[in-house]
Amino acid sequence: MENFDVIVVGGGPAGLSAAISAAKAGMKTIVIERGNYPGTKNVMGGILYTKPTNMVVPDFWKEAPIERPIIEQRIAMLSGDQCVMASHRDPAWTTEPNAHSVLRVKFDRWLSQQAEKAGVMIIPETIVEDLLYRGDQVAGVRTGRGEGDLGAKIVIIAEGVNNFLAVKAGLAKPLHPHNVAVAVKEIITLPKEKIEDRFCLEEGQGATIELYGDSTAGIMGTGFIYTNKESISIGVGTLLQPLIQQKWTPNDLLEHFKAKPYVKRLLQGGETKEYLAHLIPEGGYTNLPKLYRQGVMVVGDTAMLMNSLNREGSNLAMISGMSAGEVAAQAISAGDTSEQMLAAYERKLRDSFVLKDLHHYRHMSKFFENNPHMLKIYPEIINHAAGMYLTVDGVPKKQRQKEILRMAFKRRSIPGIMKDIYGAWRALL
Amino acid sequence: MHFVVCLKQVPDTSEVRIDPATNTLMREGVPSIINPYDAHGLEEAIKLRDQLGGKVTIVSMGPPQAKEALKKAISFGADRAILLSDRAFGGSDSLATAYVLSTVLKKIHEAEPIDLIFTGKEAIDGDTAQTGPGIAQRLGFPQLTYIIKIIDISESSITVERKTESGRQIVQAKLPALITVEKELNEIRYATLPNMMKAAAYEPEVWDSKFLEFDIMQMGLKGSPTSVSKIFAPPGRSGGEIIDGTKDPVATAESLVQKILQQNIIMVHPLVKGGKNE
Numbered sequence: 001m002e003n004f005d006v007i008v009v010g011g012g013p014a015g016l017s018a019a020i021s022a023a024k025a026g027m028k029t030i031v032i033e034r035g036n037y038p039g040t041k042n043v044m045g046g047i048l049y050t051k052p053t054n055m056v057v058p059d060f061w062k063e064a065p066i067e068r069p070i071i072e073q074r075i076a077m078l079s080g081d082q083c084v085m086a087s088h089r090d091p092a093w094t095t096e097p098n099a100h101s102v103l104r105v106k107f108d109r110w111l112s113q114q115a116e117k118a119g120v121m122i123i124p125e126t127i128v129e130d131l132l133y134r135g136d137q138v139a140g141v142r143t144g145r146g147e148g149d150l151g152a153k154i155v156i157i158a159e160g161v162n163n164f165l166a167v168k169a170g171l172a173k174p175l176h177p178h179n180v181a182v183a184v185k186e187i188i189t190l191p192k193e194k195i196e197d198r199f200c201l202e203e204g205q206g207a208t209i210e211l212y213g214d215s216t217a218g219i220m221g222t223g224f225i226y227t228n229k230e231s232i233s234i235g236v237g238t239l240l241q242p243l244i245q246q247k248w249t250p251n252d253l254l255e256h257f258k259a260k261p262y263v264k265r266l267l268q269g270g271e272t273k274e275y276l277a278h279l280i281p282e283g284g285y286t287n288l289p290k291l292y293r294q295g296v297m298v299v300g301d302t303a304m305l306m307n308s309l310n311r312e313g314s315n316l317a318m319i320s321g322m323s324a325g326e327v328a329a330q331a332i333s334a335g336d337t338s339e340q341m342l343a344a345y346e347r348k349l350r351d352s353f354v355l356k357d358l359h360h361y362r363h364m365s366k367f368f369e370n371n372p373h374m375l376k377i378y379p380e381i382i383n384h385a386a387g388m389y390l391t392v393d394g395v396p397k398k399q400r401q402k403e404i405l406r407m408a409f410k411r412r413s414i415p416g417i418m419k420d421i422y423g424a425w426r427a428l429l
Numbered sequence: 430m431h432f433v434v435c436l437k438q439v440p441d442t443s444e445v446r447i448d449p450a451t452n453t454l455m456r457e458g459v460p461s462i463i464n465p466y467d468a469h470g471l472e473e474a475i476k477l478r479d480q481l482g483g484k485v486t487i488v489s490m491g492p493p494q495a496k497e498a499l500k501k502a503i504s505f506g507a508d509r510a511i512l513l514s515d516r517a518f519g520g521s522d523s524l525a526t527a528y529v530l531s532t533v534l535k536k537i538h539e540a541e542p543i544d545l546i547f548t549g550k551e552a553i554d555g556d557t558a559q560t561g562p563g564i565a566q567r568l569g570f571p572q573l574t575y576i577i578k579i580i581d582i583s584e585s586s587i588t589v590e591r592k593t594e595s596g597r598q599i600v601q602a603k604l605p606a607l608i609t610v611e612k613e614l615n616e617i618r619y620a621t622l623p624n625m626m627k628a629a630a631y632e633p634e635v636w637d638s639k640f641l642e643f644d645i646m647q648m649g650l651k652g653s654p655t656s657v658s659k660i661f662a663p664p665g666r667s668g669g670e671i672i673d674g675t676k677d678p679v680a681t682a683e684s685l686v687q688k689i690l691q692q693n694i695i696m697v698h699p700l701v702k703g704g705k706n707e
């Protein structure tokens with residue numbers, strides 16, 4: 001049996017970042033990935049934030065396969081065929097990017113090449129089936145191949161949202177429909193010029209649109225549209241539990257979204273190239289697994305590090321991976337891979353925005369779970385109000401404003417609205 | 430014994446489409462694989478090496494990305510992999526490819542005498558089935574094509590079973606020889622973890638056109654007399670006919686028989702008069 005300092009299970013952004021930081025600190029590191037190569041199994045919208053990614057690979061965006069720097073972000077409320085929208089645009093983000101659209105198949109593959117350059121060995125097409133123990137200490141992994149055991153001083157579990165190994169290791173609980181969202185997504189090809197014209201972009205620039213409300217038939221979640229170089233990523237993601245209750249299939253929901261007049265026009269003439277589906281961990285702060293134990297740490301989606309509101313998943317994955325890799329190297333160099341030593345990993349996450357943000361939004365999932373009307377009623381009220389406000393038909397404005405308020409209070413009582421505002425304020429601010 | 434496998438990286442043709450407007454192959458995003466027939470040759474070579482001892486060398490001509498296929502061959506257990514990669518080889522048809530490969534194989538043969546060369550019966554992206562025989566001819570090796578079984582192999586000879594259009598043939602040849610193989614030859618193994626790790630750390634040797642003395646008139650586009658005049662997607666098949674079999678089984682069978690009789694797929698035996706229960 002061959003021995004490594006660090007074995008990383010899973011070649012997603014979390015696992016590759018962990019491997020890069022461990023290898024850079026001189027650790028003999030291996031990544032085991034079940035896909036044909038890192039990236040093949042990975043599904044993401046996907047918007048990748050620049051600064052957190054720079055922390056893992058400095059100036060990555062100058063050479064990594066990215067699609068477009070995002071200069072405009074729109075947020076919309078859909079109700080029936082109506083739509084109210086707000087947006088922010090800053091062309092300066094072309095040269096000083098804040099975020100990029102990426103296609104994960106390409107990006108992860110590139111990231112794995114960076115890992116190889118740092119000295120990481122990457123073994124694809126291989127499944128880790130179990131962990132090996134020495135007493136209570138995790139001491140390696142068992143893969144599905146012949147002569148498939150490997151020893152390690154530390155194992156980092158980066159298996160993504162399907163947390164089989166983390167559960168086996170006693171660190172996490174099995175996934176529950178309350179704690180996961182399901183997302184489906186298509187990549188639709190369109191010529192560059194069409195994309196730039198339809199989204200009012202200069203050459204190479206990118207835009208995002210997030211749509212709430214009827215985009216997901218009022219179910220807690222969003223519809224999203226991101227521009228790539230020569231394609232558009234479009235998808236919907238919602239909590240699993242209400243989706244099941246309301247008997248929608250993810251695919252029907254996506255078709256429902258694509259048929260919206262505003263959306264349809266953006267996609268017109270495009271050809272669907274890929275269809276992807278994936279789970280997203282939505283447990284939030286209150287459902288975090290145990291992050292470490294003697295000889296083992298969990299990172300990325302396995303650790304439920306996800307902030308959907310700001311579509312931050314892969315950056316949290318990369319930062320957590322990097323931190324775990326660093327802590328692994330320190331522990332191994334100190335010759336102490338005990339639980340106390342690895343607690344430094346959790347401290348790092350607590351000191352960074354990763355757990356601070358999750359803590360900040362800790363009430364969010366409960367709030368939306370208990371108030372499923374939020375994305376049904378408010379998009380409706382807002383769209384109606386805007387429609388009424390913009391109608392010019394001889395009714396004096398003062399009277400129209402009263403009508404608007406009456407319309408709103410008919411759909412939701414004054415105490416109800418007060419309660420919602422308070423609840424949303426507590427959950428989000 | 431020294432076994433050499435000629436191996437080609439090909440697009441996974443089950444995922445290639447033809448652009449109906451331009452009649453060109455749409456290769457974008459199509460994964461590359463080891464030509465499946467070659468993979469069976471590789472498997473057999475490794476099996477024989479494990480039984481008889483010796484060495485398996487892989488030779489492939491292709492672009493730099495073909496290194497991936499060679500590393501994969503190492504993960505199955507091959508010992509050495511050589512990639513012939515140079516712009517000057519680009520555009521070679523099966524004639525030019527056979528020229529380049531045989532030149533290289535001669536060189537290898539001088540250094541480490543070869544006992545048996547394996548190629549696939551054909552590459553799935555061209556279906557020409559000429560490269561293997563072309564190599565054998567140039568090396569002066571006996572060629573055994575469409576092999577489904579190696580019955581016996583000794584220091585000096587090999588006995589194999591080959592598939593022909595009308596049946597099976599058992600033939601024997603002196604070694605060194607070249608065989609082109611069918612998929613029935615064997616089942617491809619699942620690589621062990623130590624071999625996967627060996628492959629991950631392995632760098633295939635890359636030989637360019639200056640490595641040996643090549644005649645540039647015989648390789649690349651210059652050495653390739655084949656010209657493709659047209660590529661087109663075959664028309665889609667029209668759907669079959671469905672005979673309703675839910676009611677009367679006798680009538681169903683009869684109408685089926687009538688239809689295949691009309692197509693001359695079966696004929697009424699002369700002894701059966703009229704064809705109907707006489």
Ligand SMILES: Cc1cc2nc3c(=O)[nH]c(=O)nc-3n(C[C@H](O)[C@H](O)[C@H](O)COP(=O)(O)OP(=O)(O)OC[C@H]3O[C@@H](n4cnc5c(N)ncnc54)[C@H](O)[C@@H]3O)c2cc1C
Nearest residue numbers: 010012013014034045046047128160183278300301313314
């Ligand atoms: C539709 C969708 C849109 C998203 N959009 C965004 C976005 O815009 N921005 C953003 O930042 N995030 C987004 N996310 C979230 C983001 O994709 C994830 O947070 C991120 O991929 C997590 O990375 P990871 O490395 O933890 O897990 P993954 O990327 O899931 O990687 C896990 C890897 O482990 C491998 N693996 C699993 N089990 C084993 C095993 N037993 N043995 C070997 N290998 C194994 C898998 O094959 C996989 O490659 C989106 C997610 C989805 C589904």
